[in-house]
Amino acid sequence: MDIKLICDTLCDIPDEIQKKEYLEIVPLTLIMGGNEYKDGVDIDKETFYKSVLETGEVPKTSQATYMQFKEIFEKYIADGKKIICINGASSKSGTYQSALLAKNDVDGDINVFDTEQLSLGAGQFVIRACDMIEEGMDLENIIKKLEEIKDSAKILFAPASFDFLKKSGRVPMTTAVIGNMLNIKPIFYMEKGEIGLETKVRGVKKLVAKLVDLVIERFGTELNEVTLTIGHGCNLEDFEKLKREVEAKLEGKVKKIMTTKGGVCICSHTGPDIIAVSFSK
Incomplete structure (x- = not known):
């Protein structure tokens, strides 16, 4: 080759x-606790999740x-x-x-x-x-x-809370506090270099259903051409709910379904308790 x-x-x-x-x-490079780590070389995802949850620190990346x-x-x-x-x-x-x-x-x-x-x-x-x-x-x-x-590639991601987005300056403090109090689950997107708020739902059950429904709404009769990846951080319970929803609504209808874990770079800003889907046609 x-x-x-x-x-x-x-x-x-x-x-x-x-x-x-x-x-x-x-x-x-991840900068955390005054130390530098090469992502995936000096620190793995599980060690990163554990450290961030224990310290509440928002790491930086280089x-x-x-x-x-x-x-x-x-x-x-x-x-x-x-x-x-x-x-x-x-x-x-x-x-x-x-x-x-x-x-x-x-x-x-x-x-x-x-x-x-x-x-x-x-x-x-x-x-x-x-x-x-x-x-x-x-x-x-x-x-x-x-x-x-590029015309069809997109990620939809949902952190479990607003806490890390607040700390990293991605959402205002008042929005974060109200969102956490009301159990509001934001779904963010990234498409062609831009990050924005796709929609908001209340509760994990509605969240996982909405993530899958958004894929179905986007592609309709072209679902059979779609490569789908579902991802998670340390929140395995939420991920299992998403996985079941994907299997119920999309298995056998899309070209490919793969799974992975959210990496150090994205979870440095969103927190390690995240679920996500990405897709392309």
């Missing part, structure tokens, strides 16, 4: 995708660097590979820019791709790229198809 696929840890992907031999993952990408690009170009580098949204992190700068300083066939997404949303592009590589599609057509996927 002459294609090397590279992504960063802004892309949350299932374990079976992470294990692909032609994929390499470039870690961002972009992957120019040198990280340059060294990886040079390594695989020397091996005769053509490179596709898939990155989290350039509007939310300088990681894409680091990769682009490194590309410009390395001679070879290197394609740096801005997903305009984060977390499971960015992971959609990695999953789809793997599918295309394994189908034997050539590099030019993979890049073309990835661009087309």
